[in-house]
Amino acid sequence: MSDSIRIHGGKPLEGEISVRGAKNFVSKAMVAALLGSTPSMLRNVPDIRDVGVVSGLLRLHGVDLEYDVEAGTVSMDTTSLNPAEAIDIAAHAGSSRIPILLCGPLLHRLGEAVIPDLGGCLIGDRPIDFHLEILKKFGATVEESGDGLHLTAPHGLKGIRHELSYPSVGATEQLLLTAVMAEGITLLENAAVEPEIKDLIDTLQKMGAIISVDTDRTIQIEGVKEMRGYDHTALCDRIEVASWASAALATKGNILVHGAQQRSMGTFLNVFRKVGGEFDVVEGGIRFYHPGGELHSIALQTDVHPGFMTDWQQPLVVALTQATGLSIVHETVYEQRFGFTKALNAMGAQVQLFNECLGDRTCRFGQRNFKHSAVISGPTPLTGADIVVPDLRGGFSHLIAALAATGTSNVSGIGIIDRGYENFRAKLVALGASIE
């Protein structure tokens, strides 16, 4: 498939599309299947590249996996589980961070696990430091070998009491996947409680786990000796839904998103309405539309759940370039998530970035020289440009900008968008976009 797309913009996106299961849940649920001694069945699985990556990793470990793309089902049988080589894991995983999440389940089932050295960031301190700290605390021994990290658990894994310094999604998942079969009780304070994590907890409970979640972000897990497989339907991808909603707003369109679930995106819906977008929650989905008139500027900051998701930020910023006045967006989850605005400015937007925490709260990036606050002044007409997409969400945001812009844009590097957006080219065509 071509890695670039030509978009003739300026047309409202109108029509209906479907969104299936959440990328950021499905990959973790597939990892959870490793814990079950009987087969698991995952449903509502989207056809995205990340599912292919995790499927490859599980097969490498001996999992008998069948993926029916059309039906959206993945069945996984772990009867013949075996260890894999770091070099093969690295070849399958690419830059994915999923291998780190395999560690707990593999230590329980096989007594060993390997994290390949994927270069630069993976073995660097920051991106997986929370994960390694947790695994070591459970009793894992981590040894550096030539091609990565080799983990063993000579004395088994034992329940821990742990407080996260930041409610990291991945670290919370790491702890859950390890604690469910660790000996004794585990208590996690300051846990992330994203809907995708709640769905993972539901899945683990079906498998035999005993997990309770308190309202104060505390999760308690009572370890069990054995777990079975599950049959579970993934929750909808609320990031993809919000991306299409933002596309409807930016292009003055009207999109019915089948599969969208109100309950997991209340915070987004509030902001969408404050900006001037409208939506109707209907049977089986949500219709998002621009009701006419001006869009309104807003001030918002990204946050962990139940705050405004960092992954919603990039698509919405494109719509904010069409709002009247000054909008302020303070990014508090990732320190460098505004790189995509450079291309927006080249298309005519006026987005200024600041090191300071703008808004009513300071965050951990405040004194560290990261341009993590944006001021967007609008409305500014956008015109087509040649763009190279930087990352998954930034890339989809560039597509939205190109669709909203007058004239033609050539967007290249779009393969990265397949990591998290199922059949986005076909969906664009279904919505009346003029693309080549």
Ligand code: EPZ
């Ligand atoms: C998950 O990433 C998602 N990815 C991200 O979605 C999402 O943006 C993020 O959660 C926040 O919601 C997947 O689920 C595959 P974190 P994760 O650990 O788990 C720092 C997308 O586009 N941190 O909550 O990796 C980290 O640098 C992706 O779909 C450490 O310092 O995110 C960040 O600043 C992008 N050390 C913060 O915590 C660690 O060991 C939150 O990251 C781990 C994280």
